Amino acid sequence: RGVKVEVTHRGNMRRKYRIFGLTSQATRELTFPIDDHGTVKTVLKYFQETYGFNIQHTTLPCLQVGNQQRPNFLPMEVCKIVEGQRYSKRLNEKQITALLKVTCQHPQQRELDILQTVNHNAYHEDPYAREFGIRIDERLASVEARVLPPPRLKYHDSGREKDVLPRIGLWNMRNKKMVNGGRVKEWICINFARNVQDGAARSFCRQLADMCEISGMDFSKEPLLPPLCTRPEHVERALKAHYQDAMSALKPLGRELDLLIAILPDNNGSLYGNLKRICETDLGLVSQCCLAKHVFKTTQQYLANVALKINVKVGGRNTVLVDALSRRIPLVSDRPTIIFGADVTHPHPGEDSSPSIAAVGCCFSRLA
Structure with a gap:
């Protein structure tokens, strides 16, 4: 849809069209009206009589060009894709990997x-x-130019490494614990990936819970309810039903649901955007999405990275600056200061579930 093609059956007249769909019928079955009296003609006969062109691939559908009100039918074999068109759809995993390899x-x-x-x-x-x-x-x-020294990062005192000095912009969570671990007592899991069986989903969630606990969070080992397996097209119904089941068990106890873990197909289209919209605007529920490929090939580094994301979402802090604790940050510690931060996120090409979103935040420092 949206691709431009030019026709090759009209000699030097290379007229161009834009595709808006495919016919539901094969070319040999297609007819269209030729006058106001209801007279119809087949596409095969029209091309043979008008252009002297015998269509060979009659079992293929035709391209629909023009507009919805008055569509034109073009057999694929008389069309050529116009060169130089920008590809605006979402890239697949292999293309993204190749692109990052060139740019990074x-x-x-x-x-x-x-x-x-x-x-x-x-x-x-x-x-x-x-x-x-x-x-x-x-x-x-x-x-x-000048290279600024990296800031020393403070972790929890119960870890083997209580603080760390990053090198070339890198550090990890090995032998460290979050400076303030968040709390997740009640959580559920929904699996939208067909190729992930219940056993694999349970095992993945258990490993993630263990990593959150190891990293310093207060995280329950087992979900409140067994993982729910459903289809992506049922996202709204499944989310709200599973949420209500959980709240039915928690409300009498005066507790709330802390987290949803969602396992998504690797190519999930608008599922991610729809899930986030429902969780954040309808249910008020913190969610963490994980792709199916990571369920099958789980690494400690991946689990640690997800644990860091979950901790921040539930109100914890992963690390703080040593200089901030000792009030040794230049300017900010010496005089009243305002710091602005801005960021923007864009949807993937071909992703129509969310707009570009910009945000600006600021914080103030005041001398005691």
Whole structure:
């Protein structure tokens, strides 16, 4: 849908159309009216009489072009996809991996690639660049800068490592505990992935609960209810029904549901956006989504990363700056200061369940 094609059966007249769908019938079964008296003609006969073209692949559907009110039928074999069209759909896992491999380079490798590109293309000899007075230096620009020292991070005193100094922007949770572990006493799980069996879902949730406990959270080992397996198209009904079942058991005890763990198919379309919308606007429920591929290939690093996300969502703190505890942050500790932070998130190409969302936050510091 939305792809432009040009026809090849009209000689030099390469008229272009935009596809808005496929016919539900095969080409050999398609007819259309040719006058106001209800006279119809088959697509096969029309192409043979009008263009002298005999359609070979009669069992395939036709492309529908034009508009919904007056669609035109074009057999696929007379169409060619127009070159140079931007692909706006969501990339698959293999394409995303290949894209990240190209873009996530070490600075030295990126510098080398830029220099090779400039020297190989010889931009300084390009006649168009010379015509417009454009000159491209063969060397990278030199800019004065400084490297700020990394801040020391504080973890809970019960861990083997109580604080850490990040190196080249990296650190992990090994031998550490969250400085303030959150509490998850009542939680449930819903499995939307067909290829994940109940046993695999239970095992994954148990491992995740263990990792949250190890990392410093107060996390119950077992869910309030057995994991529910359902289909993505039933997301709203399944979420609300499972939530009501949980609340029926908790309300008499005066307790609330703390967390939903959702297992999603690897290619889940608008399921993620719909689930978040229902949980956050209808139910007021904290949720954590996990893809099916991680259920089958669970690593300690992945579980630790998910545990960090859950802890923040339920009100915990993973780490704090040592300088913040001792009030040694320059300027912020010395004078009243306001700090602004801004971020924006965009939906994936082809994802229509959520808009782009921008947020701005600020915090104040005041001297005692």
